[in-house]
Amino acid sequence: MEWVNVLIQGVLLGGLYALFAAGLSLMFGVMRFVNIAHGDFIVLAAYLMLSFVTFMGWHPALGIVAVVLVMGTIGYLGQRILLNRVLGKDILPPILVTFGLSIILQNGMMEVFSADSRRVSSGALDVASISLPGDLAIGAMPLLMFVVALGVLAGLHVLFFHTALGRLLRATSDDAEMVPLMGGNKAHVFALATMIASGVVAVAGIMLAMKTNFDPSAGPSRLLFAFEAVIIGGLGSLWGTLAGGVVLGVAQVVGAQIDAGFQILAGHLVFLLILVVRPQGLFARMKG
């Protein structure tokens, strides 16, 4: 029974990792660039949630809406004003610029919020759990996070496959040069993609803030988990990202069960194993 419990905890943790990964995957899928500051934006969203709810005393529901709106706006404007200028045939400039952004964000957050570790309390949810037969118990918070992750991925699925904007985003992913010939403003489409990705990043940051302690330097390791989930799941596959998150989550929780210090390393080892055995990922839709 202990191992069943471990498996369930791993799957639920995978939901959070899928949320970390979805924004990264979306930006890479549409614009073919990796946002090195992705993890730092997750942490920025966590600090925004902390500011609105803990410091300013807003209702959590209002805080969530505000964080999503602020992050979406930052995403749209950041893409339109900054990142669109460095996207081109050369893949290096956007990597360097987002690397720079990562350093700026970490130091900016350190300046404003100090290096202290923080957490947003979710009240009774923190300790609530649901009992299952066989002495199993599922924490309400991890379960909520998993359900939110499923909801976000389902929302993205509907957006991508059942709306005109989704059609345009998929077309951009296929052949961005052709989009202006369809009447699409490429700069605007890219900015919309980043806006949506930033909305997902906002949800991921809120979940991070409510689940665990975070500090200004927590971004890079979140980027690494996101990377691993995307690669394990396969580039360009929305539900593959969930599978990647779950594989990573289960690997980490099983690792922690073997030895507390083995948790993170176990995730990396499984990632490396999948890279060797199936480098295209479990559900690859995209080549190259």
Place this chain on the structure above:
Amino acid sequence: MTPHNAFLEIRNLTAFYGDFQALFGIDLTMDEGDTMAVIGANGAGKSTMLRTLTGLLPSKGQNIRFAGAAIAGQPAHLIHKAGIAMVPEGRRLFPSLTVEENLSIGASGKRKGPWSLAAIYELFPDLHDRRHHGGTALSGGQQQMVAIGRALMSNPRLLLCDEISLGLSPKVIKDIYTAVPLIRARGTSMLVIEQDIAQAMAVATRVICLQEGRVSLSGRPEDLSRAEITRAYFGFEADEPDTNEPAREML
């Protein structure tokens, strides 16, 4: 002198790829309703001219006027909105979209006009049965039909076609070109780049020939002789004795 209200007016158009100059002062005038064929050997600058016209390749100055407005230097999506759509060389369908999605995305600009999904399926009935297939899972000819339909869905006033017969069998080419008069009948003007001179002559009301980035010949197909076209196309005289016959006889 050309009236200022010409449908499409290109004056002294130049284009560069880095330091390499591809077009050297192209002049062209087109009236609404015309079907203009642009012929020329590989590397003559035909596709470059189209890329410049659609805004994919930047052009400077005010040397392209379309429907009374200067469009040179404008971004491609605004030129598309003004009513110029292109069927690109190699079709460039979106592989992850179905046939119907490929067609629908062409209507993103929301211009009003005679073209709709129903009109495209009427023009190319083969596509209706395959509308839920992946765009690139079709035969070459059907893919070309999707590419033409996708461009028409934006209800363009001017349709640019870049080598629509490339890589297709003679029968399929004939099928595709059957659609040209039907497209013209709905009020869409066309500018067609074609290496198949016979096909170009058959559908065009005007022909221009490019050679090394310059216009080497321009006129109505019935007024041009085979010798003139050969000279304009290749840059040298043909050896055959009977080359003064009208170009239409090349069909």
